[in-house]
Amino acid sequence: MNEYFMGIDWADRMCSDSIDDNWEVFKQLVNDAAIQFVPTSTPKASKSPPWWTKSISVAIKAKHSALSRYRRSRSCADYANYKTKRNIVKCKLRTAQKTYEQSLLNKFKSNPKAFYSYVKSKQKVKPSIGPLEKTDGSSTTSDEEITDVLNRYFESTFTQEDLSYIPSPPFRSEESICDVNISESIVLEKLSTLKDKTPGPDSIHSYVLKACAHALCTPYSICP
Template identity: 35%
Template sequence: MSKRTELEATIDDLKPDVIGVTESWCNSTIMDSEAAFDNYVMFRLDKDSPSGRGGGVILYIHESLSAVACHEINNSNDFNSSVWCLIELERNEKLLVGLCYRSPNSTDQNNRKLLEQLEESAKVVNATHLLLIGDYNFSEINWKQGKVESGGDTDEAQKFFDTTQDLYLVQHVIKPTRNRGDYVKIKSHFKNVNWEEEFKDKTCNEAWNIFKEEYETTIQEHVPLKKKKSKKPPWLKSGVKRSIRKKYNMYQRYRKTQQYKDYEAYRKQSNITKRKVRRAQVDYEKKIMRDFKKKPKAFYSYVRAKQKVKTGVSQLENDQGDLTKTDKETADVLNSFFQSVFTQEPDGEPPTLADRKADIEELIGADFTLENVMKKLDKLKQDKSPGIDQVHANVLKECKEEMAVPLFMIFKKSLEEGCIPDDWKLARVSPIFKKG
């Protein structure tokens, strides 16, 4: 329920009659009062898991519509993540609404139960219309062209597509609803690689280069480039933006009419907007303070943005006494100074160090399993920037089961050979300018 505030603002803006939420992450510890919204009737199904993460669906129907749970389907099938209800329409007609979520890692048995549930929906007594919403994770289906493309779990996608056609269902959403990586296809690609064969008779460094090449190719195909958005204050949410827009429209109206009542309306809205802006700022600052331990970057980023005076690097004087003219020349001057503060070693062979004996046992081996690697990948922080190898933590975590296999083999080779891949020896060193 971490996105409840954002969802609430969206509901206030769009005022929809039917809302479907998949992956609600709700469990038995979250009460109905915490998940409910004013003026909406809620139908929820939680998926309590040992980790407390993932799963769960919630269906909201506006109270102006007469809606009841459809026990005919809810109680007749063991598909693990769906909820159904019936809405009374005019002329004794009824709309059957189903909200389903199919995980990308869904089992064959669960996939079969989903298809059976869809078939059951066509047999519900007195239901004259059917609205099916949710997230089914079948990116292989090209709804626009009406066919199933290769990649991913094609057999299951074909069965799902055939079932929707047999039931005469019409797909209304034909474009992706999120601009994010297609992790289903990324997982499928890495799962289908025979890593034993690829890494056979290869050194640790060669195995890493093979893995990196596969990674780069897959990312280019299945991860869209993100368009850079204009920077806006982090506290500027939809409700505040609407208030600012309303204030602007009222001011434009007053400029046209020059009437006192329009001026009063504008002044009143201006005061409301000021209060909302101040409240939004205070609420955001309280939030980043509460989350400081978990998200310190958000706090320091906000503090830096509030600085009135920002010191930058201006022109510098080079060895010839001339001022630099470009950013590159300035960077070269800084780099030269950065190198000058290190100890200058004489040319020739480096000095030989005497043997140093320490009372430490020799590391003969280190035992770790595939599960150990998977757990480490699951603990990665997804907001961290990638290193020189450009392997992003978010991809590693989302595809941990598939990524863990080649990485486990590379780690094993590294220990056996007593070396690490060349890429792991590289690092970015950036001199930081300090005023004074």
């Protein structure tokens, strides 16, 4: 993707005097490149807990084999072997869960989402909203009606300002910003320190901007 962006003549593509037009061109090029180069996948729902490891699966398989052997023979030796395999599985499960939870705590500052996602998955009661009472006394029956009721309530708490009298600011500066210097080095520094966040209305993911910072610092520094 970096090579693709490097091959674009940004000065020619973003030649409009309107910053809005240039932004639309930039946004379209970046989103098209993301569709073309960024692989997509559909995550599969896993029934196993996040701390599950291959060694646990192997230990459980060995436990089941030992149990089957004991059921066939009913010997004390096979039962003792089964208990040993069973205890190994319990120990591995406890250790793996404890290690995973400790890693979430250690990485809490850098990745708090993983911690809260795990805590939420352990909740047995899922919080929900509704039904709510509408203005006519009836109850809401859909998510759209709940949204409307909440929106009306929040709207009612807004302060109604008197727009007939708007005071003038006590001081107005006569100075204006004439020259704005946005260099590629400044843009590169800002893009390189972006955090991994969910895309906003522009649909551009911060990871794309960060990974392609050296190529995208040029169009970001172009001023109409």
